[in-house]
Amino acid sequence: MVHKTPPIRIFISTGEVSGDLQGSLLIEALFRQAKKAGILIQIIALGGEKMASAGAKLLGNTTGIGSVGILESIPYIIPTYLMQKQVKHYLKEHPPDLVILIDYMGPNIGMGNFIKHNLPTIPIFYYIAPQEWVWSLGSKSTAQIVKLTNRILAIFPEEARYFQSKGAKVTWVGHPLLDRMKTAPSREESRRKLGIQPDEIAIALLPASRWQEIKYLMPILFEAAQQIQAKIPQVKFWIPLSLPEYKIAIETAIKTYQLNAVLVSTTSYYQTLEVLSAADLAIAKSGTVNLEIALLKVPQVVVYRVSALTAWVARHLLKFSIPFMSPTNLVQMQAIVPELLQEKATPENIVQEAIELLTNPQKRQEMLNQYQQMKQALGEEGVCDRAALEILKSLSL
Template sequence: MEASKAGTAVRPKILMIAGEASGDSRGAELIRAIRKKVPESVFFGIGGDRMAGAGMEIRRHVRETAFLGFLEVIRHLPFIRRVFREMTRFLDERNPDLVILVDYPGFNLRFAGIAKKRGFRVVYYISPQIWAWGGGRIRKIRKTVDHMIVVFPFEESFYGRAGVPVTFVGHPLTDTFHVEETRESFFASLDLDAGGKTLGLLPGSRKQEVRRLLPEMVGAARILKTRIPGLQCVVGQSPTLSDEDYAPFLSGTDIRGVRGRTHALMRHCDALAVASGTATLEAAVAGTPMVVVYKMAPLSYRIGKRLVRVEHIGLVNIVAGRRLVPELIQSGARSERIAGTLWPLLVEEDPIRFMREGLRETVSRLGEPGAADRAADVVVRFLGGADKG
């Protein structure tokens, strides 16, 4: 027998589910790290182009599964349920040695319960932000997750107090944020002036985010262009979205678009408008002053506001433990407000220096390089049967 639910496998089979673009990146890093230790490992499940490039068999693509907000999830419930049933059948058919769930809590926490009932071991990488939503889910995690692998130091103590086996591995960004492209070559490739003030726009990786945020960001850019002669603007385009998703909002502007070079954009721009999420931490690693912008469907926001228990919405501020970066949310995420908040970060020396210093201190809290490798060590223990949770 090639594999079993409880013992060592000759060619270990791993079911992975990462339902969004950021999870696709983290999942791909983990696959590569595991394969360095166990080259014969076989991976299959839900992911994107990066996980496919790392060698995973993609059953469903993240383009199909990334939804934002309560209303969007409700609207797509029939599809989500169909995918859930499909993955449950897939679990039974392929009989993996281990299930690895990457972020994507609305789907993955429920799937953890299904996998656990069937006798499969479950490792969760990139914790659900239950520390933001209150502790109600922690009891479910304690019953359904054999080991939680976390990327923020405060998560380790949170899970430890709740009796959930946990390992803090550091944040993957300490390994993956590399910019070899110089400012001069980056701007030359876009036919822009390397010496000119440049604003970067990062409206997110989901269609809903782009539709809600990019028009306001573009409006802010127009306002700032009237105040700062020669201001250049570049929008970072998600690899999971097409040019057509951005075209309606960029038509008639001189804003350039880049895909696959987001880290270079973050590093070489003078200031950024960033959708709330992992991108705010990437911008922090880049050391570039930023404004966090977020807008959901009104009902989704009202529901979320009643449930969320944290003071800040931006990950960069949560890690910093203070409001280091301005947050413009819902009605505050208007072009005029975005422009007014970005202005000092583009032209005033003291606010720029203050934020850069704060970002450096925040990044120091993310741990040492080697996150994916340490996460792979946890996985290998489970594949070898040495760690029962």
């Protein structure tokens, strides 16, 4: 087919490792659906390597400049500002036909407001809106999100309900990981590939996808791992590497804590899934990975910690309070997996929860049953294609 018209230009903005993954899945679906419809599209993006591999032209790499917390975000303010300044200048010179924001609240609200003000005719979609529906700290951010977006494509049922009640146009598409997990390897296949012996207890350790987690979380997780190893000698830890720049820090920590551990350099998402699906248990930081672990039917303990000062400011000045942090618990607002947050994130508590899940078949089964119910609440497969169709449909082609 000869395309006489120029390609439709779509700009996608996201940050961090999980945003890069979600962005890449959406990009694949956009190209797939555009091809079916005989539409030529071009995607430019702020994101990471996965999005570039899926076919986007990267204007800046944001996977390494993300954080959770107030103090923790300070080192990233200037790099984020400079990258955004450059991209905003580019967008003014080369306006896209459509904009998609994915999560990444602070920077994306700034980007959305800039586009709304300077390029007011361009439709803005928010796919995977920031989790205001969980920890709404007053309605300022929510109001901004509603004002700057033409449509929110929600992945959680509660997210859809919340933004709809605030006046946004919302379409609930379901959770994109449902699509990704269709091709996940089986436990048997993964254990065989990784060379895990039948009598070996494999524990997946997921300490970090941000630098702050290397500092605040990894020592706690590794100390807990050391204690578990002392109690259960047939344990071996498997650590998928989220970003290559963390390799030396993690290898050094493995030696320091004398862990019987393998650091798996994951060049593909599939390799990460192999480590997760092979595990008898996962001990993980809070994040999208918790849902992946749940969909692979692996029991897990979720841990998170920020600096003591950030925690104090959040609680006492911002009156910050959340029912749950892990996406696994957020789907139905139910305590499916144990969450050890801040002061509760101690090696002793992690060890206690981990040993309980390894040795109590009833407790394991209960968690697996709840995983199954949670999966049903995530919607139907074909999420990314549904989202892509909604986006392309809006261009009135």
